[in-house]
Amino acid sequence: MDFRRIEVIFLIVFFSLDIFLFLSFRNSQQLVSSTSTNTSTVTEMRKRNISFGSLDTKSGNAYYLGSQPDESLAQNLQKLRDQKINYEDVNHMVSSTLDDPIAVTDANRKTVMNNFVKKESNILFGKHYKYAPQLSTNSQMVYIETGSLGDVYDKTAQLIFSISDDEVVGYTQTYVKKLIVLHEKQPIKSEKDVITNLYANSEIPNNSKISYANLAYTKLLEAKDSTIYIPVWFVTIKNKDSKVSATKKVNAFTGNIIKSSTNGDNYSAQ
Template identity: 65%
Template sequence: MDFRRIEIIFLVVFLSLDAFLLVSFHNSQQVISNSTSGVTSTVTDMRKRNISFGKLDKTTGNAYYLGAQPDNVLASNISQLRGQEVQYNQTTHKITSTLTDPISITSSNKVTKLDKFLKNKTNIIKGKAYEYAPQLSSKTSIVYAETSDLGDMYDKTGQIVFSVANNRVISYTQTYVNNLQILHEKQATKSERDVITTLYSNSEIPNNSKISYANMAYTKLLTAKNSTIYIPVWFITIHNKDSKVDTIKKVNAFTGNIIKTSTNGDDYSNE
């Protein structure tokens, strides 16, 4: 498919985006609005309730609506892989691989070892396009997120997930978003302070907890006409000091609305 035709398809999809959002947010999301007034008092109240966090950045930024079409770039390069048994799903465009020789790791060397593993093209296809994402990782899975000049991809369509058992990496799955396109001029995004105070004001942050991570990344909003639309979302990790459980809350970076139900089926909760 030539670039001009792709461009036209994305244009059609984007023109229908505004109308789709009205339905999408009602059907697949429960959104909660929060007033921007009283931010200072909200921050003070959070500290009184033993909610720990660093300095909250109040700087706003910019981001885009992005679009991509699924392709078989991973399938086209499977022949380069060595030392593993590989399967490819044509529907999900996902590689599932079992390593012939599992990789022994410790908590201190796992990132160094896997970074080195990714750089070898006979181990991972386009491995240099991914970076370690501690926010999405857990004891049993180590996640690497696809990254580019446009930002990180915290979405199952652009990740490598290594499975860990008995301190060994035994297998992985991989997806890859190819040829991301900017669908609209950049728009203003909410600040870190905006989204965290919004979460607190809407009872999404419990007392005696800690904000461990606050990162903005792209995630899938919808799929239409065989094209996928991505939006920027704030991913806020909350560590409950009582239960010792980490939970990720998501906030639309454009609107500041809390995403109660995932737009892409992802449910992030790490123990």
């Protein structure tokens, strides 16, 4: 790998990121100054029948991460058994149809598929993935790539099983071999800051429940075949009457609400 070339690419990218961070910093000042009202906001949320667990007040730290495409999946396809495989060079994606569909129920599908994922002849690099109920639906089970730097909620690093008539019939898989730290760690917004800010911006309706609030990396941009990831809070809110869920996304560095996905993906939760 040409590390000099990678270094030059990331320097160009970070020139743009510096401008982005400066503008985001200015926009985030109001959020910082409002933290003193968080306690009263939490009380008001409960009065409006908004349910949630204990909110973490720890800010923590995160990174800008980068990756480059590689052929790890393509180079290991021969290890897979009992499935029909197609590999897409452009997206570096494996598409599979299982020879024998796997029967599952709502109660056992996590256990059954966790065992399936562990076997290398079933799924390549399966130990690097974990089940993400926040991103899954009745017809799809989503596994996300995870590692020492954190989870990745992004189409570039996911394993998605398709379910039809209570059977897992196939999957698609993408994989990031290595995430590179591009910048020293920076402070991020706490879970409590993010959720109270969502409420203050009318993003959490009355009579609802916060089902999930997870921090993960997702794609910010692509530059010269390199992908840049930022930390994002994924907050899933379920309406108690309609049972419909929606996932809000918040930039963990700035606290700004992301109105549309940074990578064009629309995530839904059951």
